[in-house]
Amino acid sequence: MRSITKLSLVVAALVLTGTALQAQTNNAAITATASVQTPINVVGALPLSFGNVFPGVNKAVPATDLANGGRFDVTGQASAPVTLSFTLPATLSTGGGATMPIVSYTGMHAALATQVGGVAFAPAVGTTTPLSGTGALFVWVGAQVQPATNQVAGVYTGSITMTVVY
Numbered sequence: 466m467r468s469i470t471k472l473s474l475v476v477a478a479l480v481l482t483g484t485a486l487q488a489q490t491n492n493a494a495i496t497a498t499a500s501v502q503t504p505i506n507v508v509g510a511l512p513l514s515f516g517n518v519f520p521g522v523n524k525a526v527p528a529t530d531l532a533n534g535g536r537f538d539v540t541g542q543a544s545a546p547v548t549l550s551f552t553l554p555a556t557l558s559t560g561g562g563a564t565m566p567i568v569s570y571t572g573m574h575a576a577l578a579t580q581v582g583g584v585a586f587a588p589a590v591g592t593t594t595p596l597s598g599t600g601a602l603f604v605w606v607g608a609q610v611q612p613a614t615n616q617v618a619g620v621y622t623g624s625i626t627m628t629v630v631y
Contacts, residue, residue: 502542503600505629511536513606513625518565521614528573528607529580537627538578539602548630549574549604550591554623557610563617571607578603588625 513535518524526533541547551572556564575583576597586592588606596602606625 502545502631503540505539505541505547505631507627507629508538509535509627510538513608515610518610518612518616520612520616523609523611525569525609526607528571528585528605529583530607531580531605534573535606535625536578537604537606539596539604539629541596541600541602541629542631543598543600544595545600545631546593546595547602548591548593549586550628550630551588551606552624552626552628553588553608554625557621557623559617559619559621561617561619563619563621565613565616565621566611567608567623568611569609573605573607575603576601580605 511534513526514533515524515526516533528534539547551570553570554567557567558564570588572586572588572592573580573583574586574592574594575581580603583605584592584594594602604627606627610621
């Protein structure tokens with residue numbers, strides 16, 4: 466009974482003095498930041514050109530062929546790493562439905578359009594590389610066509626697509 470009496474006296478004293486128990490509070494703030502990067506820009510600068518092809522005679526254009534190799538120009542955030550991936554056609558075709566295999570894709574990327582310091586890669590696999598200190602990258606694609614001995618005459622085309630992701 467003594468405990469109950471002491472507790473009653475403490476409660477009564479608090480009520481009479483008007484002292485209220487208060488919870489402690491505190492807070493802090495953080496800053497939210499975002500750094501907007503230069504958008505990636507990709508241009509199909511030069512087509513992959515096999516020129517004249519003869520039935521039954523394979524013709525290759527290496528990625529190192531500055532005149533006939535296909536070229537993409539990329540610009541974006543300086544020194545940012547980018548991943549290159551490709552959609553590569555298995556055949557070229559005419560408007561009339563004739564097809565011709567295109568195989569053995571080769572690739573080269575460099576910071577300069579002259580291919581100085583270029584690095585070879587396999588477009589079928591893709592690659593990751595940084596943009597130059599000025600935000601540039603040049604990418605070349607080569608391949609081989611394999612016309613059949615009875616290949617139908619005509620202009621054959623296909624579309625090579627390069628996707629670039631930060």
